[in-house]
Amino acid sequence: MAQARGYAATDASKPLQPYTFERREPNDDDIVIDIKFSGICHSDIHQARNEWGNSNYPMVPGHEIAGIVTAVGSKVTKFKVGDRAGVGCFVNSCTQCATRDVDIEQYMPGLVGTYNAFEADGVTPTYGGYSDSIVVKEGYALSIPENLALDAAAPLLCAGITLYSPLMHWKAGPGKKVAIVGMGGLGHMGVKIAHAMGADVTVLSQSLSKKEDGLKLGADHYYATSDAETFKALAGTFDLILCTVSAEIDWNAYLGLLKVDGSLVLLGIPENAVPVHAFSLVPGRKSISGSMIGSIKETQEMLDFCGKHNIVSEIELIRMDQVNEAYERVIKSDVRYRFVIDMATL
Ligand code: NAP
Ligand code: ZN
Numbered sequence: 001m002a003q004a005r006g007y008a009a010t011d012a013s014k015p016l017q018p019y020t021f022e023r024r025e026p027n028d029d030d031i032v033i034d035i036k037f038s039g040i041c042h043s044d045i046h047q048a049r050n051e052w053g054n055s056n057y058p059m060v061p062g063h064e065i066a067g068i069v070t071a072v073g074s075k076v077t078k079f080k081v082g083d084r085a086g087v088g089c090f091v092n093s094c095t096q097c098a099t100r101d102v103d104i105e106q107y108m109p110g111l112v113g114t115y116n117a118f119e120a121d122g123v124t125p126t127y128g129g130y131s132d133s134i135v136v137k138e139g140y141a142l143s144i145p146e147n148l149a150l151d152a153a154a155p156l157l158c159a160g161i162t163l164y165s166p167l168m169h170w171k172a173g174p175g176k177k178v179a180i181v182g183m184g185g186l187g188h189m190g191v192k193i194a195h196a197m198g199a200d201v202t203v204l205s206q207s208l209s210k211k212e213d214g215l216k217l218g219a220d221h222y223y224a225t226s227d228a229e230t231f232k233a234l235a236g237t238f239d240l241i242l243c244t245v246s247a248e249i250d251w252n253a254y255l256g257l258l259k260v261d262g263s264l265v266l267l268g269i270p271e272n273a274v275p276v277h278a279f280s281l282v283p284g285r286k287s288i289s290g291s292m293i294g295s296i297k298e299t300q301e302m303l304d305f306c307g308k309h310n311i312v313s314e315i316e317l318i319r320m321d322q323v324n325e326a327y328e329r330v331i332k333s334d335v336r337y338r339f340v341i342d343m344a345t346l
Helices: 042-048 150-157 159-169 185-197 211-217 228-233 251-255 278-284 296-309 320-331
Strands: 002-008 017-023 030-039 065-072 084-087 090-092 133-137 177-181 200-205 221-224 238-243 258-266 287-290 315-318 338-342
Touching: 002 133, 017 133, 030 084, 030 150, 042 320, 065 133, 065 150, 084 150, 090 133, 150 159, 150 185, 150 296, 150 315, 150 338, 159 185, 159 238, 159 296, 177 185, 185 200, 185 211, 185 296, 200 211, 211 221, 221 228, 251 258, 251 278, 258 278, 315 320, 320 338
Parallel strands: 177 200, 177 238, 200 221, 238 258, 258 287, 315 338
Antiparallel strands: 002 017, 030 065, 030 133, 030 338, 065 084
């Protein structure tokens, strides 16, 4: 076992603090990654603070991991020492069925989260990216294109794939009108990726304070949801609405913005039930659905797509000891647009 250093949450109410722990011994099919950068996803905050009620402590969050391979097991074929590698939200999945072949392993029981979960033995906790190294099966590691800056590429491993997957599934592209609700870490990636796919992109943000940025990142239109006129002006407009907000919002009002056969897809996860009136769905054959990250195959496809289109996240690079302050700023929507921890500062 190798000693690793990181930052951990020790319970729901305490700030994250330095933490030393052991990484498992690498197996034949494992690689070891020297973590260079780790993004801060809002899901890290939900889990560090037990907002989803399923937290195990001590918890080392972080599932937007980018680094350099420092060792490979004897059966590893995809990576060699010195390669750029990433790890996203899970490090293992069901081995009993063929879901990886059909590209949906993220929806199957048996998924092992990168942190706040247990290895296949059921007792060894998994620890995430706010640390100096990680041991991972090569089949759950991703190759990061050489032309993308490693720090700004880290958020692609969660924010990027979480938007790419539904954009692909609901066939965003030329002639499709797509709205992104919330221009935070996830939302700004949605704007860039949907724009690169050729869709007509609208941001629906609480205010117009980030309008200039949104248009620069690729949005065609930008509206404030605090303005009731927005919901009148855009009634019946969108083929697809991707909602990255986890707060309670007026779901029926957003369904009113869909065209016939349009879909509202939940990516953010509100604590309470989502109240929807049948009349918001039935007259327009509309759907409300959810989507969760993406498979490993699709994540690699997304990284290659981003490599081809030169897409990375807009980041604020921070020191490890600024993580607690960064959490507070994410909660206040005061981040442009993803915090990434420089692990050299650990
Ligand atoms: P984030 O950076 O905090 O972005 C969320 C955005 O929501 C904010 O920037 C803000 O955008 C908007 N917002 C915040 N409070 C709001 C309110 N009271 N009313 C309306 N809008 C509000 O968070 P994130 O990292 O993008 O994550 C967003 C959510 O997705 C989190 O719940 C996270 O756990 C979840 N998530 C889901 C998946 C998945 O697989 N489905 C993956 C990763 C994360 P504006 O300022 O533009 O309004
Ligand atoms: Zn995430």
